[in-house]
Amino acid sequence: MEKGGSLSQSVLKNILLSYTYVAIWIFLSFSVIVYNKYILDKKMYNWPFPISLTIIHMSFCSTLAFLLIKVFRFVEPVSMSRDLYLSSVVPIGALYSLSLWLSNSAYIYLSVSFIQMLKALMPVAVYSIGVLFKKEAFKTDTMANMLSISLGVAIAAYGEARFDTWGVILQLGAVAFEATRLVMIQILLTSKGISLNPITSLYYVAPCCLVFLLVPWIYVEFPVLKELSSFHFDFLIFGTNSFCAFALNLSVFLLVGKTSALTMNVAGVVKDWLLIAFSWSVIKDTVTPINLFGYGLAFLGVAYYNHSKLQALKAREAQKTTAQADNEAGRLLKDSEGEEVGTRREFQN
Numbered sequence: 001m002e003k004g005g006s007l008s009q010s011v012l013k014n015i016l017l018s019y020t021y022v023a024i025w026i027f028l029s030f031s032v033i034v035y036n037k038y039i040l041d042k043k044m045y046n047w048p049f050p051i052s053l054t055i056i057h058m059s060f061c062s063t064l065a066f067l068l069i070k071v072f073r074f075v076e077p078v079s080m081s082r083d084l085y086l087s088s089v090v091p092i093g094a095l096y097s098l099s100l101w102l103s104n105s106a107y108i109y110l111s112v113s114f115i116q117m118l119k120a121l122m123p124v125a126v127y128s129i130g131v132l133f134k135k136e137a138f139k140t141d142t143m144a145n146m147l148s149i150s151l152g153v154a155i156a157a158y159g160e161a162r163f164d165t166w167g168v169i170l171q172l173g174a175v176a177f178e179a180t181r182l183v184m185i186q187i188l189l190t191s192k193g194i195s196l197n198p199i200t201s202l203y204y205v206a207p208c209c210l211v212f213l214l215v216p217w218i219y220v221e222f223p224v225l226k227e228l229s230s231f232h233f234d235f236l237i238f239g240t241n242s243f244c245a246f247a248l249n250l251s252v253f254l255l256v257g258k259t260s261a262l263t264m265n266v267a268g269v270v271k272d273w274l275l276i277a278f279s280w281s282v283i284k285d286t287v288t289p290i291n292l293f294g295y296g297l298a299f300l301g302v303a304y305y306n307h308s309k310l311q312a313l314k315a316r317e318a319q320k321t322t323a324q325a326d327n328e329a330g331r332l333l334k335d336s337e338g339e340e341v342g343t344r345r346e347f348q349n
Contacts (some may be wrong), residue, residue: 050104060242075226093208109167123181159290
């Protein structure tokens with residue numbers, strides 16, 4: 001009875017911890033998105049400089065990642081040669097800088113709710129680029145699923161009350177660069193047996209990203225900021241905003257490490273619906289029935305895609321387990337036959 005009770009308590013503890021990790025990630029992701037919108041939107045804090053905001057984030061994250069790895073030894077750095085850094089990390093850093101720049105820029109022109117709806121295209125972009133680089137096999141049923149997601153997002157865009165063409169282009173560009181970055185991580189790092197957690201990823205990628213962002217910043221935003229004599233750097237606003245962005249990276253490490261990537265995908269759906277509800281009720285963004293219908297259709301397509309990926313993963317794991325069991329059985333049979341032959345020889349002698 002006590003054993004069963006302790007087992008139940010252990011299971012309950014694991015469930016509560018999993019929900020805690022999910023809640024922390026949703027809260028931080030939610031906070032970063034809303035905080036960035038607040039800073040960049042002209043009707044709120046009115047600081048429409050997305051490159052500058054991203055540079056502040058990357059500077060903060062680079063510094064903290066350096067301290068956690070080199071000073072506090074929180075995690076061990078990954079062994080990486082100069083050639084590997086230049087050939088793998090630098091292209092990923094360039095793509096990451098473009099993705100962050102464009103995604104932050106979109107907050108100036110689009111509502112939070114509509115941006116979340118456009119982000120539903122991420123599986124479509126990842127799969128399409130994966131097929132292009134031959135990392136994914138082209139399947140008719142999967143492509144049909146991608147088209148259903150795209151149709152849902154198109155309907156949501158048709159029903160958007162504050163549709164802005166430039167804002168949509170920026171967000172779609174951010175999705176495309178982010179999807180390319182994810183595929184490049186598989187090609188350039190994962191295929192070579194290199195795995196970066198969020199801290200080591202920031203340690204290597206953030207400084208590279210910072211350098212790439214400085215180039216457009218010097219020509220696009222620095223001249224404008226230099227003329228804003230009334231502007232003073234608010235350490236409280238930008239410091240807490242940057243800390244939230246860094247904490248979000250740590251929460252990703254915690255959530256995926258303690259649960260699974262599938263849990264994060266499911267949590268992401270919950271976060272998107274919460275952001276849409278928040279955008280409509282608190283920020284007072286207009287969310288139309290056509291918006292919701294289109295996003296609902298895209299959501300079903302994304303859910304089906306995640307379900308298909310999960311089933312394929314389970315099938316691969318089952319095959320791997322069966323193969324290991326067969327190999328173990330074969331080894332045991334071979335050992336037993338060897339022992340039997342040895343026994344016969346001893347008996348004959």
